[in-house]
Structures are given as C-alpha cells and as structure tokens.
Amino acid sequence: MNKRTYFNSILISLLAICSCKKEEPRSVQQDSTPPGIVGNVTVTNLNGAAKISYTLPGDADLLCVKALYQTTKGTKHETKVSRYNNSLLVEGFGDTSTYKVLLYVVDKSENVSPAVEVTVHPLEPPIWIVRRSLAIVPDFGGVNVKYINGGEDDLALVVLANDSLGQFSPVTTQYTNLKEGNFSTRNMKDVQTQFGVYVRDRWGNLSDTLQVKLTPLFEELLDRNKMKEVILPGDAPLGYGGNVAGLFDGNTTSGFYHSGDAARMPQWFTYDMGVTAKLSRLVWFMRPEYYYSLHNPRVVEIWGSNKPNPNGSFDASWTLLATTTQVKPSGLPEGQLSQADIDAALAGWTVTFPLNSPKVRYIRFKTLKNWSNGTYVNFHEIMMWGDTK
Template sequence: MKNNKWYLLLAFLCSVVMACKEEVLSPLEKDSVAPQQISNPVSTSTPGAVTIKYNLPSDPDLMYVMAEYTNKYGKTISVKASAYTNTLTVDGFADTAFYNLNLYAVDKSENKSAPVTIRVKALEPPIFAVRRSLVLASDFGGVNITFSNPTEANVAVIVLYKDSLGNFATKETIYTKQKNGLFSSRGFPAKETIFGVYIRDKWDNRTDTAKATITPIFEKQLDKSKFRVLTLPTDAKVGFGLPIPLLWNGIISGGDMWHTDDTGMPCQITFDMGVTAKISRFTIWQRQDNWIYAHGNPKRYEIWGSTNPASDGSYTNWTRLASCVSVKPSGMPSGQNTQEDVSAAARGEETTVSLNAPPVRYIRVRVLETWSGGLATHISEMTLFGNDN
C-alpha cells in the first residue's frame, strides 16, 4: 500500500512538470496583421540625443512605437515609447553625424509596421564640452582637475597616470553631474608625473585624453603632537569634562571627543598647530555610534586660519579656509541611519582647501549649526594635511 502511495505521488509530480514544460508565454492577443505606420515625424536635436514627435496610427491594439538605428560602433540601438505618448527620445549618440532612424508601430501581437525612416543628427554629446574645459594643475599629493559641465550631464571622469613602465594606468574614476567640477586625485610622490584625463558617458562614448606633465606638491599629515590649545576671549567653554585636546588624540570611537557647554551658536575654538603650514585638506569625524548626523555634531561649520590672531578673539587677521556642510548620504531623518551613513561617518568628512589659501599656524573651528539645532557641539577628531616646509 505504501509503494502505491509513492507511485501515485511520483506520477502526479511528473504530470505537473510536463504541464509546466508545455506552458509557453505568448502575447495576450495574437494576429498577423501589422499596424499602420506612424506619420509626420519631426525630430529635434539636443546634446547627444534627438527627440521625435509623430502622429500615432489609429489601430486599437497599438502597444508601442520603436525607434532603431545603427550607431557609429555598428551596434543596433532600440528605444521604445508607449502608445500613450507621441514623443520618443533617442540618446547616447557618440557624435554629430547623420543617422538613418527607423520608426515602427508595434501592436499587442508584436507585429511591426513597415518602417518610417528619417535622417537625424544630435547636437554635440556633453562629454566633449566637458573635455574641452578640462584644466589639470599641480596639487598637494597629486593633480587638481577642474571642468565645466553646462548641461549637468552624468559623466565619468577617468584619471590616468604613467607608471614606472611608461604605460598609462587608471588611478580612479569620479562619477559626477556637477555643473562646475573641482576635485583632486592624490597619493602621488612629489616627482614629475604624466597625468591623463578623459571623459566617458553611460553609453561608453569617450573623448580623447587630456595630458599634462605635473610635479605634485609635497603633502604630509601635520604632526598632532605639536598642537596646543589657544584660548581666546570669545571661544566656547568646555563642557562635560571633554577638553579641546581630545580633538587630536587619534581616538574616533566611543565617548572620546571635544565637547562644548551650552554656549549657543555660532561658537568657536582655537588651537596652535605648532608650525606654519600651507593646508591642503582636513578631515573631521563626528561623534560616532548612535550620535552620527544627530545631536551636537556640526552640520554647518567653517575652518579659519591665521598667523597672527587678534588677542580680543575677533576675526581680525583670520582667513576663512573652508565653508563646510555635513551631508547625510541617505537623506533619512535624524536617528535613522543606513549602512551607507554609518560608513560615511566612519570615514570622516574630508574638505579640500583652496590652493590660493595662505600659510597659517593657528586654526579656528567655527560651528554655525548642529544636526539637532541645539546649543552645544562636539567633534570626535580632526586631522590636517599640508606642507610645513
């Protein structure tokens, strides 16, 4: 009896498997009648793209309109637009050549109409305007790259350098849509290096490579053992027994931090680096754990520098080195942190200082607003880089 039960179960499973194999997905409607063509297509050229407006056929089972063309690399590109619109955009063109674009009406049975062919020509793809605007200059530990991106297109900026074998190697790729781009690629010794930069878009269209021979400026982390507190009359008072030197003791996690009392905003503290240096960049770490992007962590703040600070605590003889805004990657409300938020806070918030900034000896941290909007602020750690030679 038991064997019969197993036989019946096996037979049932086999029948289910056979039924599944026989099931074939097909259009809900099926006929062999091709729809009518679209009519009166008119194309408009934009950077790297064309937009086509047209009249739809009257077929009740029309599903979409499809555009096809063969790009400069020999690849067939297809774009579809719903039957509920009469406009279709084809982007990703690599140049400003003329192309034959075929437009098809397609019904619910996947029947295609006869093509309507039009000649189209895109305006210059955005990557080329970005490429022409590239400027490469010497920077601390590497190369400074500036560019303009007037259409705010999504582009990739690929940074290359010639290695010891004389071959170009990729250093890094920066993805951006900034209208005015500015960043530095670092990690190089202070010796003559050939750098290259080219621009790529998401369709893998690429520009030629801009090249420059550059000697990076020597950069090092400034020695925190030389840092000393300088208390000026307008500086914030320490709160909770957490003094300013905890700002540079190398400990980021836990409750180890500089903390003010409820002094109100804006507030500032001052310290002496022990050397006069041209600052290249700095990193600030928030109070970690459950406090990130919350409580007294700075949301808007400034870093100032001086070689001769005014004794009255005013900003006479001070230069603003950077204005900073802390950005939470996820954009989630305070207290709700994603892994991306946690990782970003653990890396610290790095800010680049302008190459035109003067050498300084004294640093002032000025907090304008905290994440909670409260009266006290705190920072776990601060590291500065530059050249004190």
C-alpha cells in the same frame, strides 16, 4: 428566534457567500493583425541624442512604440515608450555622425508594425563639450581639475598618471552631474609627472585625453600627536564627556568633541597644531550614529593664526582660511542613508585651502550651523595636511 431575525441571518449568509466568490478573469482578445505605423515623424537633434516625435495609428489595442538603433561602436540600443507618449528619446551617441533609427508600433497581442526608418544627426556630445572646458593646475599632493558641464549630464572625469611600473593608468575618477566644479588628486610625490584627463559618459563613449606635465605641490599629513587644545575666552564650553583632544586620537569611532549646554551658535574651539604650516586640506569625521544629522557640524569656517589675541576676539590676528558647507550626496531626508552617503561619511568631509593661504600654527574651528539647527556641536576626528617646510 423570530422570523425577522431568521430571514436576516439567511440574507447575511448569502451576501457573505457572494462576496467570497472568485471573480472570473476577463479574457484578453488576441489577434495576429499588426498595428499601423507611426506618422508625421519629426526629429529634434540634441547633444549626443535626438528627440523623435510622431502621431500614433488609430489601432485600439496599441501597447508601445519602440526604437532600435546602433551606434558607431557597434552597440545596439532599444528605447520603448508607452502609447500615452507621442515622442521618444534616442541617446548614447558619441559623435555627430548620421544614424538610422527604426520605429515600430507594438500592440497588446505583441504584434509588431512594419518599420519606419528615421535619420538622426546628433549635435556635439557632452563629453566633447566638457572636454574643451578642462583645466589642470598643480595642487597639494597632485593636480586640480576644473570643468564646466552646462548640460548637467551624468559624466565621469578620469585622471591618468604614470604608476610605479611606468604605466599611464587612472589614479582618480570623478563622477558628476554638476553644472561646474573642480576636484583634486591626492597622495602623489612632488616630482614632475605626466598627467592626462578624459571624459566618459554612461554609454562608454570617451573624449580624447588632455595631457600635461606638472609637478604636484608637496604636502604631508600633520602629526596629530602635536595637536592640543588652546582655551581662549569665548570658546564653546564642553559637555557630555567630550574634549578637543578626542579629535586627535586617531580614532573615527571613539574619542569625540562635544560642546555643552551653555553653547550657542555660532560657536568655536581653538587648537595648536604644534607646527607652523601652509595648510592644504582638513578632513573631519562625523559622529557615526548620526551621519548627516543631529549635532554634526554642517556649515563651518576655518580660521588660522600665528599669535592669537589672548582676549579671544576675532581680530586682525586671525585669518579666515576657508568656509565650507557639508553636502549629503543622496539628498535623502534625515535618517535615510544611501550607500553613497555612507561611503562619503567614512571618507570624511574635506575642506581645501586656497594655494595663497598664509602659514599658520593655531586653528579655530567655527561652526555656524549643525545638521539639526540646534545648539550643540559633536563629531569625532580631525586630520590635517600641509607643508611645514
């Protein structure tokens, strides 16, 4: 080994030793001096909440600002924001009363400043705004509730009815943050019933209860054993072992419909329900291995007829009953599923029909788009409800 190589080896070894040396942690300067208080406090009252703005004291070791307050229900709340914020939000108020909020500044040594007392006067909470918008009408197997939630707040709408023991208890809870919408209760008898609806927020605040007496419209689950394929010109060719009969075998994990290679969008298939019915709803179930992806139908039209034209055309013999677009609850990318996605998939996608829909016997299930924007349609089961009287 020459001298140059020898000294290079020593230098590399020294560098390796130095790089492995553990860095000593920097000591944190502790003190027992409380920080200063917030100043220039202003309040912006909001619906069920208030925004409090302020300026921070000049202490160099500030950590956060926290707010302590208590609602009329006796629940204590604490809100914290970092030193990089100059405002915080206090929320969870169920009325428009006046509330006291205490603001504290906390430093890195966990010293706490004296309190600054702030008065807030929240505007009308969202539960009451949405409560005034509620409308209840009879629906097949229950009632339909419409609502407007202009603030898109996270709310629960709870429907009450008398149970078998005569107790006025919840039968349906709808969680929503939509700007507006509607939902229905199901599986109730067509007898006059006392119904109620109230609104709840995520802090447990409740509106009062809207109460009405209504009679649900009659509906029954249609007999799947009477349903069978009708082949008309233009219907999508089948493939990959799929068939229309698989949609009516009562199994949501085996027996399936699958269109063939020659199928193109839009595409449809036709079937005879075996009875003439005023339809209330249709539920389809996706292929389990591919929830919200691949060939499962996404944008669908449901057509009805009593005497389809044998040439297969969409002429006056067919009536468009409903159009629907399936929605993935979580909004996650394809291949990622939340528990809400799985629960919704297991429950099936429900298509509701207008109350003024005509009675029909024949159905055309027309897919305009699947989840992959491809040319196949593949799913597992259909269930239908309506009134055959």
